[in-house]
Amino acid sequence: MKIAVCVKYVPEGAARRIDSATKKLDRSGEGTLNPFDANAVEEALRLKDERGGEVVVVSLGPDKAADALRKALAMGADRAVLVSDQAAEGSDLVATSLVLARVLEREAPDLVVFGQQGSDSDGAVLWAAVADRLRLPVVSQAAELTLGDGSLRVKRQTEYGYDVLEAPLPAVVAVSDAINQPRYPSLKGIMGAKRKPQETLALGDAGVDRERAGWEGSRTTVLRLEPPPPRGESRRIEDDGSGAAAQQIVDFLAEKRLL
């Protein structure tokens, strides 16, 4: 079975800096493998252990994104494909989905796995756009994933519990971060990663016209950015160790007619 995992190179750390001139995320500095995508790599490796086959990681990003791909290789993925091209800088969701879809068409995997969201942009939508381009079924928030013969079964986390969904393969699955505990790369894995096949493609190699990616191919415009509005009036109830806070909360809710 061939499994492709889409992984993103994101700025390290939780702090997000916005460049006020471009109204874009400032992605300068050190970066890393999107933590949500470690769950996607882990799940693909688990399925490979079960079924055999190959795990290929795919990314669109700057040259430095090779580091993120190498981490996935160190975890156990077999091969990496990075699309890195100056002309791809500034690609929005539509352009990004086009580039990834072209690479996935070429790879023709049985299953495409995504993380649930990029920790920098938090879109949680790219997998749907890619699945639409590939005309493949998509299931998101997969908290459990099992493969049958030519199909998959997903326990999908919802607000109210779980839905169980089945889809024919090939399909696209975005896994929840609750699906597994990603492994740490071993020293042997880190050393071995350097020798695994790592391909870097320009847009043209991936079959994407330059004008359909990057700033030129992106129709999204950020019009305005504002800090979130301050919270309204709030009351803080703290317990002094006596348990009295519980009664205060009950009284407060009763006062608001919420009980």
Ligand SMILES: Cc1cc2nc3c(=O)[nH]c(=O)nc-3n(C[C@H](O)[C@H](O)[C@H](O)COP(=O)(O)OP(=O)(O)OC[C@H]3O[C@@H](n4cnc5c(N)ncnc54)[C@H](O)[C@@H]3O)c2cc1C
């Ligand atoms: C005008 C504009 C300019 C932009 N310029 C840039 C830019 O220069 N650089 C940049 O990184 N972003 C840029 N972005 C943001 C870019 O559009 C998003 O990063 C992209 O659409 C993915 O969305 P997301 O990060 O919210 O991913 P989500 O939808 O949250 O990601 C879901 C999953 O998709 C996969 N994924 C996400 N991104 C990639 C990727 N690049 N390669 C492989 N898999 C991926 C991962 O599995 C991830 O877990 C720009 C956005 C706009 C509006």
